Amino acid sequence: ITSIDIAEQALTALDMISKRNAKQILVCDGIDACLEYIDFFSITSQHKALSIVANCCIHIVTPNDFKYIRQQLENLSNRLRSDDKKTIEHICSIFTHLVENFYSDSAILCELAAQELLKTMQTMIIVQPSILNSVTFVSIIHMLYIFSACCPILAVKLLKANIAETLICLLTGSVDGKIVTKKSITYKSAALSINETAKLQPINNNIDIVARTPQELYEIVSLIGEMLPKLPSDEPLFQVDQLFRAGRAYERGLNGSVLWHWQDDEGASVQAITFTRSV
Numbered sequence: 001i002t003s004i005d006i007a008e009q010a011l012t013a014l015d016m017i018s019k020r021n022a023k024q025i026l027v028c029d030g031i032d033a034c035l036e037y038i039d040f041f042s043i044t045s046q047h048k049a050l051s052i053v054a055n056c057c058i059h060i061v062t063p064n065d066f067k068y069i070r071q072q073l074e075n076l077s078n079r080l081r082s083d084d085k086k087t088i089e090h091i092c093s094i095f096t097h098l099v100e101n102f103y104s105d106s107a108i109l110c111e112l113a114a115q116e117l118l119k120t121m122q123t124m125i126i127v128q129p130s131i132l133n134s135v136t137f138v139s140i141i142h143m144l145y146i147f148s149a150c151c152p153i154l155a156v157k158l159l160k161a162n163i164a165e166t167l168i169c170l171l172t173g174s175v176d177g178k179i180v181t182k183k184s185i186t187y188k189s190a191a192l193s194i195n196e197t198a199k200l201q202p203i204n205n206n207i208d209i210v211a212r213t214p215q216e217l218y219e220i221v222s223l224i225g226e227m228l229p230k231l232p233s234d235e236p237l238f239q240v241d242q243l244f245r246a247g248r249a250y251e252r253g254l255n256g257s258v259l260w261h262w263q264d265d266e267g268a269s270v271q272a273i274t275f276t277r278s279v
Contacts, residue, residue, distance in 0.1 A: 007037065008045040015048040018055035026056040031068050035075060043084065050090035057097040066108060069098065077115035080124065085131045088124070096139045099146050106151040113147060113154055119161060126169050134213055141219040148226045155227065163227060170220055172207045 011034065018025055025031075034049040041049065053072075060069055080091050095112065102108040121140050124132060132140070144163075148155040168174070212220070261269045 004040060008041060008048075011041070011045050011048045011052070014052050018052045022052070022055040023059045025052065026059050026065070026068055029068065031056055031072060035072050043087075047086050047090060050087060050094070054090050054093040054097065057094050057101075060098060061101045063105065063108065066102070070111070073112065074115045077117050077120065080117075080120050083131070085133070088131065089133070089136050092136045092139050096143060099143045103146050103150045106153070109147060109151045110153060113151075113157070118144070118147065118154065118158060122161060122163065122166050126166050134216060138215050138219050141216070141223055145219065145223045145226055148223065159227065167220065167224055167227075170212075171209055173210050174207060 014025060014030065014034070018030075031053050034052050038046055038049050053069075053076075057069065060066055076091050076094060079087060082088060082091075095117070098112055099109065102112070121144060124130075125137060125140055130137070144158065148158055261271050264270050
């Protein structure tokens with residue numbers, strides 16, 4: 001590059017083109033071109049470069065396509081430790097597209113997670129004050145869910161990395177009666193283990209659930225369910241799924257569907273929706 005100004009103008013044009021024609025940019029090695037000199041660009045141009053890569057990753061759907069991003073995985077994973085919120089959002093979008101597109105390919109999932117990605121993501125979601133918005137937080141939890149659901153090797157790796165303590169922190173803000181110290185995320189903290197990052201202070205025994213959006217709770221509970229051992233199918237206590245079938249409930253809807261209700265803290269009967277049944 002002989003002129004950064006011209007390169008940044010090119011990124012602006014490519015960012016607009018990538019919204020509709022990212023496939024053409026991808027096959028012309030556009031990902032490598034956008035990331036090769038990214039450190040020399042202004043932060044605004046860096047965002048555009050990462051946005052282009054994210055749009056290109058939508059079209060990486062086969063093992064042959066994966067060659068266009070493979071050499072940049074370590075670079076992108078390291079950038080998750082940035083203090084810039086927009087950078088993290090774009091990179092999470094990149095990895096989300098890749099993980100969702102290759103959920104059925106355990107080999108590629110392992111390759112994606114090989115660059116300390118799991119440890120970095122665990123650190124990002126637990127450290128306070130958080131720089132993640134709700135959408136980015138949900139995308140990270142959803143990626144961890146796919147990793148554990150579709151690749152047993154990564155599920156074991158998460159268990160060994162104390163994912164259970166991470167999940168407790170996400171739900172209650174504490175682990176075994178101790179609360180996580182508020183601390184900004186840095187390159188150094190992201191490289192530490194979860195136990196080193198989550199410095200703890202004693203608190204009282206009263207534990208409250210952290211306020212979260214329904215989608216955040218759904219993804220957290222889904223991940224918890226995936227990490228737990230499978231329930232025995234022949235045990236009557238765990239045959240609740242069969243009870244959701246028509247004819248087994250006490251009330252039916254107008255279209256013949258089963259209507260379930262749950263009792264809230266005040267004793268009122270509330271109709272269950274799809275989300276509450278899933279949780």
